[in-house]
Amino acid sequence: MPCCGKVICSGCIVACGDAVGWDRKTMDIKCPFCRNPSPDPDQLVDLIRKRAEQNDAEATIVLAGFYRAGYQDVVEKDDDEATRLYQKAADMGNAMAHYIVGLDYLCGEGVKGRKDVEKHVHHMQVAAIAGHYMARDQLGNLEVSNLNMDGAVKHWMIAASCGYEESLDKIRRDYASSTLRWVTKEQYEAALRSYQKASFEMKSEQRDIAATLNPDAGKNPMRRADGESGPAVIFYE
Secondary structure, three states: OOOOOOOOEHHHHHHHHHHHOOOOOOOOOOOOOOOOOOOOHHHHHHHHHHHHHOOOHHHHHHHHHHHHHOEOOOEOOOHHHHHHHHHHHHHOOOHHHHHHHHHHHHHOOOOOOOOOHHHHHHHHHHHHHOOOHHHHHHHHHHHHHOOOHHHHHHHHHHHHHOOOHHHHHHHHHHHHOOOOOOOOHHHHHHHHHHHHHHHHHHOOHHHHHHHHHOOOOOOOOOOOOOOOOOOOOOOEO
């Protein structure tokens, strides 16, 4: 939350909103911790900036997202500043920041077109070790590029055990292949069981509702319910 810096999941936001009565289209609710109302765009950026200046990694990532995409008429798009802030958050050990910086080095975005596979792998490894399942999935993809299918399957199994369906789908497709098959029956069954366990533990009615409000949840560290750039409420899955 931009007011006090607390991080809550999307299901908790829905539960808090339902408890006090709210408009789900705007996601306009009071903070469940400090009871402050949702800030307007100028106030939001000011609050996030102050927390980022105090070395709050989550706030730094959100501020970086404002600069990467631009935010209404409050923050102008600035890739250099976005990259600096993402790197700052990564230096503080934030897994999501390492993942984003890693993607930047893969695509050349925000790093003046300087693609660097070595740095990409480094940041993905750091993020994966910290528990970032999408980084773990990407390490599996990299192993495929290196023709190390055993390594790829191991990474995807770890990501699937975190409830990441895309990794499970890769394991499933490989197991169903009638040509080259690297996934054993035991590995597929283990991946399926661990994925189902993680999904069951994370499932709730409120999170299902949040998923309908934010169909892209989990794909971006900052997003809005109405699809516009910049978060009115920041969702973490």
